[in-house]
Amino acid sequence: MELGEFIETMPLLDHHCHFLIKGxxxxxxxRLAQVSTEADNSYPLSDTKNRLAWWAFRAEAQYFARDKTNFLQSMDAKEYxxxxxxxxxxxxFKMLLVDTGFVPADAIIDLNEMKKITGLAVKKIYRIETHAQEWMEKEETFTQWWRQLSQQVAHAVEDGFVGFKSIAAYRFGLRLRKVGTAEAKKAFHxxxxxxxxxxxDPALISYIVWNLAPYIIAQNKPLQFHVGYGDADTDLxxxxxxxxRSFLQNWxxxxxxxxLLHCYPYHREAGYLASVFPNLFFDTSLIDPLGPSAVNxxxxxxxxxxxYSRYLFASDASTYPEMYGVAASxxxxxxLHHFAHLSEVPLEQKKVWIRKICYQTAAELYIN
Amino acid sequence: MELGEFIETMPLLDHHCHFLIKGxxxxxxxRLAQVSTEADNSYPLSDTKNRLAWWAFRAEAQYFARDKTNFLQSMDAKEYxxxxxxxxxxxxFKMLLVDTGFVPADAIIDLNEMKKITGLAVKKIYRIETHAQEWMEKEETFTQWWRQLSQQVAHAVEDGFVGFKSIAAYRFGLRLRKVGTAEAKKAFHxxxxxxxxxxxDPALISYIVWNLAPYIIAQNKPLQFHVGYGDADTDLxxxxxxxxRSFLQNWxxxxxxxxLLHCYPYHREAGYLASVFPNLFFDTSLIDPLGPSAVNxxxxxxxxxxxYSRYLFASDASTYPEMYGVAASxxxxxxLHHFAHLSEVPLEQKKVWIRKICYQTAAELYIN
Amino acid sequence: MELGEFIETMPLLDHHCHFLIKGxxxxxxxRLAQVSTEADNSYPLSDTKNRLAWWAFRAEAQYFARDKTNFLQSMDAKEYxxxxxxxxxxxxFKMLLVDTGFVPADAIIDLNEMKKITGLAVKKIYRIETHAQEWMEKEETFTQWWRQLSQQVAHAVEDGFVGFKSIAAYRFGLRLRKVGTAEAKKAFHxxxxxxxxxxxDPALISYIVWNLAPYIIAQNKPLQFHVGYGDADTDLxxxxxxxxRSFLQNWxxxxxxxxLLHCYPYHREAGYLASVFPNLFFDTSLIDPLGPSAVNxxxxxxxxxxxYSRYLFASDASTYPEMYGVAASxxxxxxLHHFAHLSEVPLEQKKVWIRKICYQTAAELYIN
Incomplete structure (x- = not known):
């Protein structure tokens, strides 16, 4: 099979995406325009529609719509x-791994319903900071809070989660450091x-992620980090x-x-890290749907x-299927553009790598 | 009209440039070689002439010269x-917005003369730090100094300015923060x-820019920042x-x-910021004339x-018309290279965006 | 001569490389796989073999091997x-400048032997931190230690060295600053x-490099810095x-x-610095052999x-000749790709620049 057809028919395991909303x-x-950007909803929609991503989303909708002239209307459940x-x-697409920590308005939060609608296997990722917050509201003391959080993490795989995610980058950045219990306790209170x-709090987030690492290792599932590109709430x-670095060196x-998720505009840095650290993987999700002219x-x-065994496909899509589609497309x-230009490597080896990138490495990481 | 011809005939509003010098x-x-680089005049001219920019400037001069063999000689006023x-x-080119804060030797500082020579509309930008320095020399106390500076800014549009510029990046960088009056007063003295x-002084520059923002908003004119690439005097x-970020989040x-002016090599970062912050615009001026092989x-x-509604043409040119010409070319x-490759978008939409980039967005910002 | 043939036949002075090992x-x-990555030897070899560099090294070996089916076997001295x-x-290749501070297992450390094996001129670079360490072990006091180190540097050219190198970036980073003797003395002890x-120690390394600069200037030889890409030991x-910046501004x-050596992913930053600072040169070694798809x-x-007069060829290769070969190729x-696309410049000027890049500038710097 030629390379183009091989890639076209290759299954996709989307190891980082979010909820769909109702049709x-x-x-x-x-709503489709709003999800074609990382800007929040106070950002002018007119500017959002002057982005290439909007035009790609729009074209995707038109391509798959039954009615090509009226292709942005709502749908009933069956049509959707x-x-x-x-x-x-x-x-x-074969499987979606959903970060359930972000819930858009009108989300379909029942993953069984998401399976039915998409026709795909759907599994869930445990977002650490969200759960840490929930336990803080329920528990009075640092010790109780940490016991609950760490025990929940320790049993997350039993509870159906296939991986973990930290959004430290949305809260203070990625300078995670080793923090002692006394400092963490003070920060907690x-x-x-x-x-x-x-x-x-940087110290408390550092403490949490650093000290949950052994529980995550014990379950042999990966820990994702939001890295780089995201909404205006992240300090890029x-x-x-x-x-x-010190977290990676240690763990x-x-x-x-x-x-490492997203990574743009630090995808070269992420690639470097993957080339020198064991057990380090990354993707360039989010830029795929939101920056179509950037993807090649x-x-x-x-x-x-x-x-090639450390790089994964992901969409980081949510809300509507067009976003997943633009990402995949x-x-x-x-x-194809990348592998067609590699002269050093035989076709069969290229296929091995493409399979790893599209689903095999993710399957081994999350579904093992 | 085809895309190539459309772009070729598109008017340009150069929203960031500097003075010409005499012919x-x-x-x-x-002088032409020296302005083909950001290096200062102690930098070896032989290295400057081993840069592509010099060859582009030279070719530009030859192309437009009457005498193709002797094309780098001085000209009298009429010929110039x-x-x-x-x-x-x-x-x-239709209009030039001149940052009058940088004055090359032998500059034509009379903007009316610049209009006559170029045949273009010419308007001026108020460079904040330069004026802050002039008022410091004239006033004894912080209160008097600040009153003079802020009142001058408050009436700048009446006085013919169409925008403002901060060169904080040339003085300490871009980590602008909110500074109280006591700290600013101490720094002033x-x-x-x-x-x-x-x-x-970082605190004083922060104070100035932060507290002039309301006066600038009141006049509905933009505030430019030098960002990224510049001469050796900037800490890149x-x-x-x-x-x-905190300045943008607040204002x-x-x-x-x-x-954001210039931005290279942080133009991806600037594009990201424009995609998530309202009222944020940017250009990639300076690399256009000084890094010809980089521009595409x-x-x-x-x-x-x-x-596409947040990105502007500018040259950041000065001294001789070749620099403006190389930038525009x-x-x-x-x-053309960018828009010819976009498959998602119809030709008419591309034209809308190209018009915005070349003059319309700048006209709305500065000339409204 | 056409551009392609001109480049193919152009001599190379590799101003930054390391020892070969025995055949x-x-x-x-x-061993060949391990040197096709910057990862250390605990990194999984299977991942290393999923990198393009491995396939390029492998293809290089096959191309030059006598036995095309069994091309990764050991060789005796004569065959090697x-x-x-x-x-x-x-x-x-015409000349190799060897940084003798890194010694792979089984290295051929006798440069005369390296000359014989390669058929090339071979000269050596003085790695500052390595020698500073050796003198620390031998000397008791700061004063004695500094005298020995600085005198060795002052006579390094007499002793056959053609340049100097600092690996400050491997020890704390590049924020070199001016440090006083009292602080340095304390750090030494x-x-x-x-x-x-x-x-x-950042203060001591800063002191060393800053205060050796005059001895290096006196001998009119260059000081190399490791910059950017390297193994997991560097904080990128x-x-x-x-x-x-402050070191460059001062010296x-x-x-x-x-x-500046390597520079990736900061090669744009390095190019900017070379464009505004006198006496500043750089290369993009290491990415040439280790990131073949990146090089263009x-x-x-x-x-x-x-x-073009500030950019140099180097391989940063070591261990086996394939690495030097992939880099050069x-x-x-x-x-060729770069210069073939430059429309502003006549062929003869391109050849002048290519010659500078491949050997002339390095020859003037190191062999003057």
Whole structure:
């Protein structure tokens, strides 16, 4: 089989994405436009529609719509399910791993319903900070809080989770450090007494992630980090994956599997890290659907140093199937562009690597 | 009209440039070479002439010269005006916004004269730090100084300015923060007593820019920041636009229109910021004339995430018309290269965006 | 002569590389794979073999092997010398400058033997931190230690060295600053008393490099810095060449010739620095052999602003001749790709620049 056809028919395991929303939501066009950007909803929609991503989402909707002239209207449940299945099947999606920590308005939060609508296997990822916040609200003391959180993490795989995620980069950045219990305890009580649910203390987040690592290793599932590109709430300067160095130096050799998500514009840095640290994986999700003109270039740059066995497909999509579709379409095109230009490598080896990138490595990491 | 012709004939509003110098200056070749680099004049001219920019400037001069074999000689006023008009007309420049804070030797500082020579509309930008320095020399107390500076800013549009510019990045970097009056007052007196005219205190610059923002909003004109690439005097590490985050978070939602200038090599970061913050615009000026082989790639990278309605043409040129010409030539070529490759978008939409980039967005920002 | 042939036949002066190892070492395939990555030997070999670099090294070995089916076996001394000479001659290598501070297992440390095996001129570079460590072990007091170290540096050229190298980036980063003798003395004794040979104190390294600069200027030889990409031991965030700013501002105008090595992923930053600081040179070694799919793009980006007279070829290769060969092959291809696309410049000028890049500038710097 030639390379183009091989890639087109390759199954996809989307190891990082979010909830779909319902098909009958009003203002589907507005919702689709809003999810074509990382800007929040106070950002002018007119500017959002002057982004290439909007035009790609729009074209994707039109391509798969039954009615090509009126293709941004709401759908009833049955039509929406068919529409979803059409898109996911077209790109050969097989499984979605859903970070359940982000819940868009009108989300379909029942994963069984998501399975039915998409026709795919769906599994869930445990977002650490969200759960830490929930336990803070329920528990009075540091000791009780930490027991609950750490025990929940220790049994997460039993509870159906296939991986873990930290959004430290959304709370203070990636300069995670080893923090002692006394400092963590003090930070916990400061937080608890602040009346603010949102966890943002650098010392406490460091403590949590650092000390949950053994429980994650014990279950042999990966720990994802939000890295780089995201909404205006992230401090992108502090989201540079190079800042994770002491965490990676400490935990990767001990067997912690770490997956850096998104990474743009630090995808070269992420590729470098994957090339020198054991157990380190990464993707360039989010730029695939939201920066369509970037995808060829970003994938090429990401793979300058990284082993092909350390790079994964993901969409980071949510809300509507068009976003997953645009991600898959641009990613597969970029794979073809990349591998078609490699003269050093025989076709069979290219196929081995493409399979790893599209689903095999993710399957081994999360579904083992 | 086809895309190539459309771009070629598109008018340009150069929203960030500097003074021309006189045509009869001796050593025109040396002056042209010196402005083909950001290095200062102690940098070896032989290395400057081993840069591609020099060869582009040289070719530009030859192309437009009457005498193709002797094309780097001085000109009398009449010949120089004709030469300028030939170049600016060739690229369809319509208006120049001049940052009057940088004055090259032998500059034509009378903007009316600049209008006559170029045949273009010319308007001026208020450089904050330069004026802050002038008022420091004239006023004894912090209160008087601040009253003079802030009142001058408050009436700048009446006085013919169409925008504002901060060169904080040339003085300490972009980590602007909210500073209280007591700290600013202390910093002012430290500066005043130092005997050094140059304003470089981070606290005082932060105070100035932060507290002038309301006056700028009130006049509905943009505030430009020098970002990234510049001469050896800028600390490029501290010129990363991501460091402006707290300033942008505070002021953009309140209506301050911010324009990030140059940005290279942080143009991806700037594009990201424009994609998530309201009222944030940027350009990739300076690399256009000074890095001719970079322009296609830099424009593509800048536009990976940014709305097409947030990106502007500018040259950052000065001294001789060749620099404006090389900037326009490479920028227009890069626009064609970028838009010719977009498959998602119909031709008419591309034209809408190209018009915005070349003059419409700048016209709305500065000339409204 | 056409550009392609001109580049192919251009001599190479490899101004930064390391020792070869013996040809009869067992497990030649494993050793070749290990040197195709910057990861240390605890990194999984299976991942290393999923990198493009391995496939390029492998193809290089096969291309030059006598036995095309069994091309990764050990060789006896005679066959190994012939094999080396075949490869170095193929790419027209003329001279190697060896950083003797890194010694792989089974290295051929006798430079005369290296000359014989390669058929090339071989000269040596003085690695500052390594020698500082040796003198620390021998001397009791700061004063004695500094006298020995500084005198050795002062006479290094007499002793056959043609340049100097600092690996500050491997020890704490590139934020070199001016440090007083009292602080340095204290740091020296802290180090001496620690029982750890490895020099990593930022103040002491700063002191050493800053205060050896005059001795290096006096001998008119360059000082190399490790910058950017390297093994997991370097903190890549702190290896950004922009952080060298105060050192460069102080020493380059005084005549210190500085060469930034590797630079990836900060090669644009390095190119910018070379464009504004006198006496500043750089290369993009290491990415040439270890990131074959990157080389065209990295070379293009490195040369966006830099003078062609400030950029040098180097391989950073070690261990086996294939690594030097892959570096040369990819670098020459990238040169052709870059210069073939420059429309502003006549062929003769391109040849002048290519000659400078391949050997002339390095010859003037090191062999003057």
């Amino acid at each position: 009958d939501v009003e203002k589907r066009e507005e 399910a068919a529409y979803n299945q059409l898109i996911f099947k077209h790109y050969n 400061g937080w608890k007494n602040s009346g603010v649910k949102r966890l943002s 300067f502090e989201g540079n994956p190079l800042l994770l 990767c050799p001990k067997g912690l599997k770490v997956v 270039r970003v994938l090429d740059e990401a793979l300058e140093l990284a082993p 641009r990613f597969k095109a970029a794979l | 009869d200056v001796e050593k025109r070749e040396e 005006a004709a030469y300028n008009q030939l170049i600016f007309k060739h690229y369809n 430290g500066w005043k007593n130092s005997g050094v005219k140059r304003l470089s 590490f501290e010129g990363n636009p991501l460091l402006l 953009c939602p309140k209506g301050l229109k911010v324009v 790639r830099v424009l593509d990278e800048a536009l990976e995430l940014a709305p 490479r920028f227009k070529a890069a626009l | 009869d070492v067992e497990k030649r395939e494993e 010398a012939a094999y080396n000479q075949l490869i170095f001659k193929h790419y027209n 802290g180090w001496k008393n620690s029982g750890v040979k490895r020099l990593s 965030f702190e290896g950004n060449p922009l952080l060298l 380059c105008p005084k005549g210190l010739k500085v060469v 793009r990295v070379l293009d980006e490195a040369l966006e602003l830099a003078p 990819r670098f020459k291809a990238a040169l």
